[in-house]
Each structure stands twice: as C-alpha cells, then as structure tokens.
Amino acid sequence: xxxxxxxxxxxxxxxxxxxxxxxxxxxxxxxxxxxxxxxxxxxxxxxxxxxxxxxxxxxxxxxxxxxxxxxxxxxxxxxxxxxxxxxxxxxxxxxxxxxxxxxxxxxxxxxxxxxxxxxxxxxx
Numbered sequence: 001x002x003x004x005x006x007x008x009x010x011x012x013x014x015x016x017x018x019x020x021x022x023x024x025x026x027x028x029x030x031x032x033x034x035x036x037x038x039x040x041x042x043x044x045x046x047x048x049x050x051x052x053x054x055x056x057x058x059x060x061x062x063x064x065x066x067x068x069x070x071x072x073x074x075x076x077x078x079x080x081x082x083x084x085x086x087x088x089x090x091x092x093x094x095x096x097x098x099x100x101x102x103x104x105x106x107x108x109x110x111x112x113x114x115x116x117x118x119x120x121x122x123x124x
Contacts, residue, residue, distance in 0.1 A: 017102070018102060018105045018106060018109070019101050019102060019104075019105045021105075022083055022086070022105040022108050022109065023083075025079055025083065026079065026080060026083035026084070026087070028076075029075075029076035029077070029079045029080040029083070030080055032072070032073065032076040033073065033076050033077060033080060036069075036073045036076075040073075043057055043060070043061075067123065070123075071119070071120070071123065074116070074119050075112070075116050075119075078111075078112045078115040078116055078119070079108070079112045082107075082108045082111045082112050082115070083108050083112075086104045086105070086107075086108050089104070090104075
C-alpha cells in the first residue's frame with residue numbers, strides 16, 4: 001500500500017468525469033424515488049377514497065411546494081430511467097469503452113433534460 005493514499009474522500013474536492021456524475025446522480029435519484037413512495041401511495045389512496053378526498057388531493061397537488069416536490073420527483077424518475085437504460089446497455093457490453101461511455105453519459109443528460117422540459121411544459 002502506498003503511504004500517500006488519502007485518509008478520507010472529500011466529494012467536494014474530487015472532480016468526477018461526466019460518467020461518474022451520472023452514476024452518482026443515478027444513485028441519488030434512486031434514493032429520492034424510494035423516499036417518495038410513501039407520499040405517492042398515500043396520495044393515490046386519498047384520490048381513490050371518495051370524490052371529496054379526490055378534490056382534496058387535487059387541491060394539494062396545486063400547492064407551490066407540492067408542485068416543486070412533484071417536479072423534483074419526476075426529474076429523478078427521468079434521470080433514473082435514462083441512466084438505468086445506459087447501465088443495462090453497459091451490462092451487455094454496449095458502450096463500455098471510454099469514449100462511448102462518455103457519449104452515453106451525455107446522451108443521458110440530454111434525454112433527461114428534454115424529458116424534464118416536456119414535463120415542465122405539461123405542468124405549467
């Protein structure tokens with residue numbers, strides 16, 4: 001073992017390549033999606049209970065904070081979806097080379113931004 005190895009990793013000082021950023025964001029979006037499941041299930045339950053609870057759930061979704069959280073969750077879903085496809089392709093040895101991997105990571109970012117732009121247009 002080399003004596004000059006770092007004793008800790010400061011993620012704010014490490015300059016990740018685009019492939020590393022996409023990978024890290026894939027994990028973070030997965031956590032965000034997992035944490036949003038209870039609220040989404042509760043909201044679905046409320047919307048299906050009665051007409052009055054459906055109207056209440058719809059009114060809740062019109063609140064600015066809830067709209068922002070919904071937008072963040074949908075952004076996480078878009079990123080997780082496209083990055084997941086990229087990782088599935090890597091698992092079958094497509095896009096493994098360095099240049100292809102970098103191109104795939106940029107394609108994930110572009111596809112995610114296009115999907116988010118479409119979602120934002122639909123939300124407004």
